[in-house]
Amino acid sequence: MKTTMITLVMSFFFTVTILNAQQKQEIKIKTSAQCSMCKDRIEKTLSYEKGVFSSNLNLETKEVTVVYNPKKTNPDKIRLALSKIGYQADDLKADPFAYEALPPCCKLPEDKNHQEHRH
Numbered sequence: 673m674k675t676t677m678i679t680l681v682m683s684f685f686f687t688v689t690i691l692n693a694q695q696k697q698e699i700k701i702k703t704s705a706q707c708s709m710c711k712d713r714i715e716k717t718l719s720y721e722k723g724v725f726s727s728n729l730n731l732e733t734k735e736v737t738v739v740y741n742p743k744k745t746n747p748d749k750i751r752l753a754l755s756k757i758g759y760q761a762d763d764l765k766a767d768p769f770a771y772e773a774l775p776p777c778c779k780l781p782e783d784k785n786h787q788e789h790r791h
């Protein structure tokens with residue numbers, strides 16, 4: 673019962689979209705994208721992701737809007753795909769190895785500072 677409650681809270685946004693009960697669902701995922709290279713990388717990756725119709729990353733809000741088929745994929749899978757290429761996706765942390773492999777301009781501002789100001 674407790675687990676059910678937690679699941680419900682965690683998938684709040686997903687639940688809201690589910691209520692629409694359509695073939696096409698839309699979800700917004702907060703990412704750690706920094707620049708237009710990130711935008712290209714994220715949208716390209718999602719275009720290869722099974723069940724994803726389209727995606728659009730807003731660099732100002734860092735949110736990616738994904739339109740997907742709920743019968744073929746789900747928000748967790750989409751978040752995982754983003755994590756695998758080095759980006760945070762909502763509460764899901766970026767894969768550390770993929771993140772390390774990103775170009776410097778695509779890393780988080782705090783990490784850039786760490787490297788530049790290391791004593």
Ligand SMILES: [Cu+2]
Pocket residue numbers: 705706707708709710711777778779
């Ligand atoms: Cu970038």
